Amino acid sequence: MHKTALFLAAALLACAAHAAAPKPAKPARSAADVLKDSPTSDWRALDPDNTLLMDLAAGQVIIELAPRFAPAHAANIRALAHGGYWDGLAIVRVQDNFVTQWGDPDGDDAAKARPLPAGASPKLPAEFSVPIERIGKSAGFTKLPDVDGWAPRAGFAQGFPVAADPRTGQAWLAHCYGMVGAGRSDAVDSSNGTELYVVIGHAPRGLDLNITVVGRVLKGMELLSALPRGTGAMGFYDKPEQRVGIQHVRLLADVPVAERPALQVLKTDSTTWQQLLDARRFRGGWYVHSPAHVDICSAGVPTRPAP
Amino acid sequence: MHKTALFLAAALLACAAHAAAPKPAKPARSAADVLKDSPTSDWRALDPDNTLLMDLAAGQVIIELAPRFAPAHAANIRALAHGGYWDGLAIVRVQDNFVTQWGDPDGDDAAKARPLPAGASPKLPAEFSVPIERIGKSAGFTKLPDVDGWAPRAGFAQGFPVAADPRTGQAWLAHCYGMVGAGRSDAVDSSNGTELYVVIGHAPRGLDLNITVVGRVLKGMELLSALPRGTGAMGFYDKPEQRVGIQHVRLLADVPVAERPALQVLKTDSTTWQQLLDARRFRGGWYVHSPAHVDICSAGVPTRPAP
Structure with missing residues (x-):
């Protein structure tokens, strides 16, 4: 269950997840490399x-x-x-x-309940x-x-x-x-x-x-x-x-x-994030099958120590 | 996050998950009641x-x-x-x-690896x-x-x-x-x-x-x-x-x-299982919104102690 090289590809259209997955146009960087090469501007504090x-x-x-x-x-x-x-x-x-x-x-x-501190409301x-x-x-x-x-x-x-x-x-x-x-x-x-x-x-x-x-x-x-x-x-x-x-x-x-x-935290309106999603849709290395799909809960947004 | 009364309803058609959810025809038994009332024949050893x-x-x-x-x-x-x-x-x-x-x-x-016992194959x-x-x-x-x-x-x-x-x-x-x-x-x-x-x-x-x-x-x-x-x-x-x-x-x-x-184990080709799926699609009690949807990974098949 290693994760190695991954592939980029054009994003699928909505409701097309069940159509044949388009073949990746070309092998591309791994997820690790996508992150390593990501521009500083794609991250926020x-x-x-x-x-x-x-x-x-x-x-x-x-x-x-x-x-x-x-x-x-x-x-x-x-x-x-x-x-x-x-x-x-x-x-x-x-x-x-x-x-x-x-x-x-x-x-x-x-x-016995702990009282709310100043400024906190009991009802929202x-x-x-x-x-x-x-x-x-x-x-x-x-x-x-x-x-x-x-x-x-x-x-x-x-x-x-x-x-x-x-x-x-x-x-x-x-x-x-x-x-x-x-x-x-x-x-x-x-x-x-x-x-x-x-x-x-x-x-x-x-x-x-x-x-x-x-x-x-x-x-x-x-x-x-x-x-x-x-x-x-x-x-x-x-x-x-x-x-x-x-x-x-x-x-x-x-x-x-x-x-x-x-x-x-990686910005989700960044190119790096889109590349990471593609890396999950189209896999290489250990993987022999690509799902051509991600869901919003299977793709966690990365964090990293500030360089 | 209590789970109380639930509702039954007709199953949705494939690809219709995004259409308006049909209203449950009538309130029905809770998931707990579905299980409680399930016939013995819907369970297997x-x-x-x-x-x-x-x-x-x-x-x-x-x-x-x-x-x-x-x-x-x-x-x-x-x-x-x-x-x-x-x-x-x-x-x-x-x-x-x-x-x-x-x-x-x-x-x-x-x-140092443990040897395989008789009858077990090293390669499949x-x-x-x-x-x-x-x-x-x-x-x-x-x-x-x-x-x-x-x-x-x-x-x-x-x-x-x-x-x-x-x-x-x-x-x-x-x-x-x-x-x-x-x-x-x-x-x-x-x-x-x-x-x-x-x-x-x-x-x-x-x-x-x-x-x-x-x-x-x-x-x-x-x-x-x-x-x-x-x-x-x-x-x-x-x-x-x-x-x-x-x-x-x-x-x-x-x-x-x-x-x-x-x-x-509950049989998944049973009426009870279909009723449990409906109970997850259409919720009552604590829930104020029903997803009108389940996925194969959000619905775990129940087990119970043999009666």
Whole structure:
């Protein structure tokens, strides 16, 4: 299962995924070489106002917020992190092939629940989708020509996997591996960003349009995906001692510049990203068959240490 | 993210996933109720000749082989298990959002490699696909009407997710979460079933038709998916002490009847399975939006303790 040389080819047209795959015009660079040769301008720095650093005993998780898709949740999460809301709270749920979830274990007990810090709101609107205009050129939206069974349109905007439906005029973040959402109970507006989850299995796209997605994990997924699964209902940890403590969650803007991780994110409106998608559609080296297809959840957006 | 009442509805036609979803004709039973009310005849017992029990210190993993799709590999794996080949070997690789892999840590060193037991072959043919006729009525193939971006035809046969292409006349097992394959090096016929992997992340469908898939995990996935990720190249464990030991892998037929797990598997050519797929397409309760879609990798085939 090595990954070696890969091939470029013209992108497929939407709904043509089932047609014969066009042969790559010529052998091209491997994915590794695409990344190695990528121009500096195809990468961006972390945004201090939209990046969270979550410190666990095992290491650091870096999360990027998506204010274009969930502005009220992003603002509240900023205030929660700024006020140290999650410091000393815990990962409370790990359900296999579904989600890892964290928050206040005593959140349902008004007497014991951690109070919200100044500036954080206990109640937010549901932000399950946004007007489709919001994923236009200004968001650097790039449409994926490959067919997506879950939505009539799919692609990437500012590093996030996005689905959209021109008939309803709505666009939304897709529940891919590593995407972070805000847990809610039955009321659609019952999330406020205090309880968050991350997808750790096959994309549960059935959650799309049912819950507010707030961002994605840029780095440290293995610290959230490899935790012991909870044995309670829906993967909640049965006993308090099974929970995994959260040391701190900080907004990057609140972290001294010298302590900030020097990480870069590939721009998804870049030529490099399109070349990487082609490298996944048309394979070489170890591979003897090319799928001539990618889906928005099978193509993770790379990060790298700042050069 | 509770899952409560669900709705039934007519299945969508292929390629109609992007059309407006038909409203469910009427509210129907929840997935839990579908399972609770399912007739005994919709369930089957484990097949002793095609079931492996893998014992780890943390518990037991149950794997079902797929001889219809990989007859030579299934036969060899039977012989390997019968001869105790994996007893005392180890899980050697865990790559996040990809695979967990096990076998002989010394397999590449002819002097130290564990010898194959009697009846096991060092060399097998590649079994990446089978003639499409093999997934006909005799295999209980049920076509999924929902569009699949990776293949022109998709569905289930004998509990396994299957993709097929009428143009090439081939059918193959899909790399969904929990599917088990036989590792190979560059030569397509370099797998012999001694080194196996299981998918632990978003379905890497790009592997389809590139490697022999031999079965799937029926129970105990969380023992393989929650292991610490390896920090070596491709997720291999750097140090021998990081490996996870395998106590035994036994063929169910070799296990005394009294010790065999009393597990049943839902038949995928059953009415119950079709009702469960509909319950995923059309949601109720906590859900406010229905995807009107499933994919072969988002719908896991249930097991249950024998009643």
